[in-house]
Amino acid sequence: MRDTRRTRVVLAVLLLVSFTLITLDLRGGDSGPIGAIRSATGTVFGPVQRAVAAVYEPVRHFFGGLGHDEQARLVQLEKENADLTLRLRTSQYAESRAAELDALLKVAGLGQYRIVPAQVIAVGPAQGFAWTALLDAGSRDGLKVGMTVINGVGLVGRVKSVTSSTATVLLLVDEESTVGARLEGGLTLSLANGQGGTQPMQLQVLDPRVVLAPGDRVVTRGSDFVSGVPIGVVTAVQPTQGTLVRVADLQPYVNVRSLDLVGVVVQGPRTDPRDSVLPPRPSASPSASASASATTSPSGSAGATASAGPSAGASPSR
Amino acid sequence: MTVPRTALAMVLLSTAVVLQTAVLSRIPLPGATPDLVLLVLVGLALAQGPVSGAVTGFFAGLLLDLVPPADGTVGRWALVMCLVGFAAGRSRDTVGRSTFRPLLVVAGLAAAAIAGYALLGLLLGDPRVTWTALTESLPTAVLYDVLLTPFVVPFVMSLARRAEPEPSWARLPR
16 A cells, blocks of 8 residues: 555644644743643543542452552551451450540641642553642642642652642652652751652762661651651662762652542641651551551542641551 | 544543543553553554544544643654554555454554654653663553453444445545
8 A cells, every 4th residue: 555645744744733732832831832722631631530530449449459569558457457356345445446536636737737638530651651640639629739749658749730620740759750858857958859650769868978778767858848748768778989969769658559549738837847747667666558548538529628647657556 | 534433533532541541540550551542543543544543643642642640741642643543544454354463553553652752752851761661661561452452443443434434535545
């Protein structure tokens, strides 16, 4: 089969239009004409995506045990479940319940963040190479570009763009994401750079005198993001002799492949929470991630403003 | 492009984009996301030929570029998918009514689409395009797409053929 002249003309025109779009987008950014088209498309598709996600959500939870992470979580939850059942059956039911509620309230206040809860309704396909997620809350819920997004275990990312009913989040593991960070208990300026969802993040500590070790924990520093949000744990220190920067692999607390309920911080804490939002040291608490789900559970409808810590703080079950 | 055919393409592609972002990409599969949009596009193009394939591909790519949470440069997927649609349309006569050849077409085009998108990203200086990201997504994408092909492509092709045999303006001399 041979291409006719018409075929070639059509193809050439389409390619030319594509290149024009690319140029317009690169030059105009979010304020240009392409930005307007993008947000209009978001406004049209947002409700549909919400609806599909709402239908899909129960199915997803049903099949949630398919991934490895879910398997590990299941084991952990089962263990906890057994533990809790035992506790429930023992005598001082009412007392322990009161104590748990007490602890829960304390955790909620730890970070002093004001958050809008939101549900992840869509994720960018992996072959787009971008690590982004779509939330079912938008500008009408008070979300603005640049706001910090957290979940029960730590930092999720930052709001990249909003429509009236949805918001796109740039996840912290995206290559374009850089988070101003500091080490627990210190103030040294550090940067946590995303390297794609399957790679650990890269931590750069801008002070050669700092000695890094696996297990060091990192929180947001509080210039671009709200301060004190747990980011992750140092897993391996890279050799950087003779340079002025210390580099390490940073394993984020948040698992970006299984995001569910998140909170958008619409108002930061009045005072820096310092390290208080970090979970207790691992040996002390086996249930860092589980305690999280308890605090962020004002689940559901976006728009309900809730005051809750990003949790992960002291386990409420103690 | 005629009305029933355009409407069919719009409905199928919009559905595919929504399913791909809201459902398929949330399944914690290792590597890439099954590329439903590409499969629908290949189905339409195999039924309609290179010119409609290119036009349909352009708009399919535009949807991928624009529908949130997409965050790449607008026009990148449009360009890549335009070529994918064109190539799929050209292979129409070779594929014919064969059962296995669509699998080969999908495998080749799935790999070409990701490689092309990555290459375009490199040219534009996209920091997200890394060797690791490419080697993780490309083989798995080919695998998932080929696995899904028997469920999607014949269905889309029969719908497209039913919508209209072939528009006169896209008919090519044989």
